[in-house]
Amino acid sequence: MVKFIRLFRGYVRIRIAGPVPQRFLNLCSVHDISLWNIVAGDGAYEMNVSVADFFRLKPMAIKTKTKVVLLEKRGLPFHMQKWKKRKVFIGGFLFCVLGIYLVSMFLWDIRLVNEGRLTQEMLLSFLQDQGVGYGSLKREVDIDRVEKALRDEYPFIIWTSCKMEGTRLFVYVKENEQSVEERPVQNEPCNLLATVSGNVVSIITRNGVPKVKPGDEVKKGDVLVGGEVPVYNDDETIKEYMYVRSDADVRLETELKYHKTLKLDYQKKVYTGQEKAAYYVRVYKNSFSSAKIPDYEQYDIVTDLKQGKLLNDFYLPIYYGKIKYQEYRYDDFVYTQSEGEALLNYEFEKFCETLQQKGVQIVEKNVKIEKNGRTLRARGKILVEMSDGEPEIISEMKQTGEKNIE
């Protein structure tokens, strides 16, 4: 470090010779002039002294009758003299250093480590809303705020950690593997209504007054469980009403209608085999390609890009790689009846799976596929057993001074 500072400030190698050179050395020491690498030889001494101190040697040299000879100049100030003739080179070098310094102040890469339900695209879009994205000033990125906002925005994230390395931002997240459905806590008294028509299979009431019993037929909008609980006097007259938030497990058997049509004529994307490749460079938002965009009517663009970097973590806003334009057109095709039926069956199975994932139990399926001209139609009914009961807040209460209980 000391050597670097000396080189930066500049120093000279001198030779001193005289009747008492030791006295010269001692005087330098007294006057706080640092000397180093003192080597004796041939009745003279050679040593290094800083440029600033060199100009202070004259009085001591006169006093001790010592002759000082300059042997060599070393360090940055002397090189600067040489470099005066190479202004463009020095300018370019300084410009490059300045450029790298400026580029290093921004964020050029965001990576999500352990991608799960939160994907890279979701993260980038979310961070963009938070004002953090490619090209953001690093010092303006508040990592603590980003971590907190991520946890607040996505309830399934239980732990986040952001780390800035060079010009990259790493986002580590840990997701809750068991999704917890959060029910908003509400205390308003309410009834439970049927959202579909059907027959009651079972009813388990935890809070409220059941208005139906297994085997009853209900229509959409009927009250399944009432939140108005009467309190009786000794003579069995109603004293008052208590209003509660109804809570029950009600299973209804109901019919769902299924309808899906498929046109046998369809269009499909077919690649013509015509393609054009080019080299591609993108600097921040400006892109350059080694070839013009081909005059295909319809084409896909396939890019294979790499991000430029210095060392390991210093990512630059430069992307380079190959770009390929692939021409395609839409051709007309016709499904055969068996293909169409297989496709409709597949979609019906998917629909049933979705229902089952929602907790709906399928009792009976009655769906038929029929051909009608150039279309195939899947139509029918599915008998299902499902949980039901939609809360409806009780707005009008019958008595004043009613009590609300949980």
Add this chain to the structure above:
Amino acid sequence: MRKPKLFEDAKNHITDTLKLPKDLAKGEALIGLTGREEVYIENYKGILECTSEAVMIATGRCRVRIVGKNLKVSYYTNDEMKVEGILSQILFL
């Protein structure tokens, strides 16, 4: 001119009693060795001789002569100096 013995004794006594560092109280030189290749010296008065075979330094109470081969003074400031080379003897004269 040497100081009277009585004064010297009193000074030694006070220094020992108060447990003062001797380099401060008596102006003794501090000499540190690193193997046989480096020697650091503090609290000196000046260089009396400097060749590649010997370096003689004046300290408050005596002269120190460092003898060796290829000796050179790595740095020489008002407070501290370092001599490098292959040391063979350190003499107090």
